[in-house]
Amino acid sequence: MSLIDKAIEFAAVAHREQRRKGTEIPYISHPYAVGMILQRAGCSEEVVAAGILHDTLEDTDTTEEDLLAFFGPKVLEIVKGCSEPDKGASWEERKQHTLDELKHATVAIRQTSCADKLHNIRSIKRDLKQYGEEAWSRFKRGRDSQEWYYKGLVESLGYKSRFKLLEELEDEVEEVFGPSLDNAEWRKLRRNRKFFDLAFETVFGNQEQLEERRAHFERIGAWELIKKVHQRAYPIHPEYEADFDRLANYLVERGIEFQSNSERPIILIGFCTALMQLLNLYPHEIYHHFKRNLKRGIL
Incomplete structure (x- = not known):
């Protein structure tokens, strides 16, 4: 048996x-x-x-x-x-x-x-x-x-x-x-590593970098999403302020080190907060994507 x-x-x-x-x-x-x-x-x-x-x-x-x-x-x-x-x-x-x-x-x-x-x-x-x-x-x-x-x-x-x-x-x-996504089509992007790697390559909001990758974002149906992420990331959208603080503490507790004498951490965490909120992601998902892109040398 x-x-x-x-x-x-x-x-x-x-x-x-x-x-x-x-x-x-x-x-x-x-x-x-x-x-x-x-x-x-x-x-x-x-x-x-x-x-x-x-x-x-x-x-x-x-x-x-x-x-x-x-x-x-x-x-x-x-x-x-x-x-x-x-x-x-x-x-x-x-x-x-x-x-x-x-x-x-x-x-x-x-x-x-x-x-x-x-x-x-x-x-x-x-x-x-x-x-x-x-x-x-x-x-x-x-x-x-x-x-x-x-x-x-x-x-x-x-x-x-x-x-x-x-x-x-x-x-x-x-x-x-809940909550439901603003756009139901974005759900398929939540497990698309290519999207997250492309997104993190634009993390500091450089318009030239964003435009260079536009065709790639459009190909996977993510152009409107990435534009909205940047619109809400820096300065951080008022509705996301509490989530910004929680995510910042979470990332630090998990060993992510940020420079204390620059605005880079604010931009990084704001970007991650907007990404998390617009896709209904969990903190561990942001952490895993963040760590991978650190290893890639993007951040």
């Missing part, structure tokens, strides 16, 4: 008496769906098995010794990484702990957690279509707290590095919580 088949049988027994929150749907449908998401994403057999088993430690009588004996140390490590250790803490404390731990977790743990949250938010989206805002009443915390948590998850899961499933989660979170 394969590891995945063993996980399916084990989870079916462990969750046999449980139902999905506020429904009569057997709970096992959720871990099965998580396993399928991971399998479609091309994850290893151990990661898929861990996805199927991810709630067994937290929500059933299963012990770490059980998982180690049946599935080995790698699966146990992933399931532990996806479990909340202190059920006695408040909802806010438990979720903040999860966000903190995921920033530095292995790719396997982050993929599994991402698949878990991806299935959950798709279920939320389905319920919102069927029941409207009443769907939030099923949760211990309402819409605002859920928005804080899910947006925090996207940031934490991508803190070390990006991976394909995270792009799906990011899109679903935006669809449920």
Whole structure:
């Protein structure tokens, strides 16, 4: 019997008496769906098995010794990484702990957690279509707290590095919580590395450099966007001032060093803030693009 088949049988027994929150749907449908998401994403057999088993430690009588004996140390490590250790803490404390731990977790743990949250938010989206805002009443915390948590998850899961499933989660979170992009066509540019590299080559607003790259921007449908970025970057758009300060602190905390005796940092951070706001990017996305262009010698 394969590891995945063993996980399916084990989870079916462990969750046999449980139902999905506020429904009569057997709970096992959720871990099965998580396993399928991971399998479609091309994850290893151990990661898929861990996805199927991810709630067994937290929500059933299963012990770490059980998982180690049946599935080995790698699966146990992933399931532990996806479990909340202190059920006695408040909802806010438990979720903040999860966000903190995921920033530095292995790719396997982050993929599994991402698949878990991806299935959950798709279920939320389905319920919102069927029941409207009443769907939030099923949760211990309402819409605002859920928005804080899910947006925090996207940031934490991508803190070390990006991976394909995270792009799906990011899109679903935006669809449920917003805001929508000013131009829906810009969404395809969010994962276009060529666009970001071109954009950072114009970071200091030199009109000649911008015009030199105009044909390239137009070819990928980004000319209007890059013009708007520069219009709102320096001086910074009034609506972005608080985000400017937050992003500046974030980049410094992550080790980006800025010259203190010039206006270059203001231009750089203003540009990044405008880019982040106009494309609904997360701070970690700006950081990764910033670091790459530092290595390219652009900044």
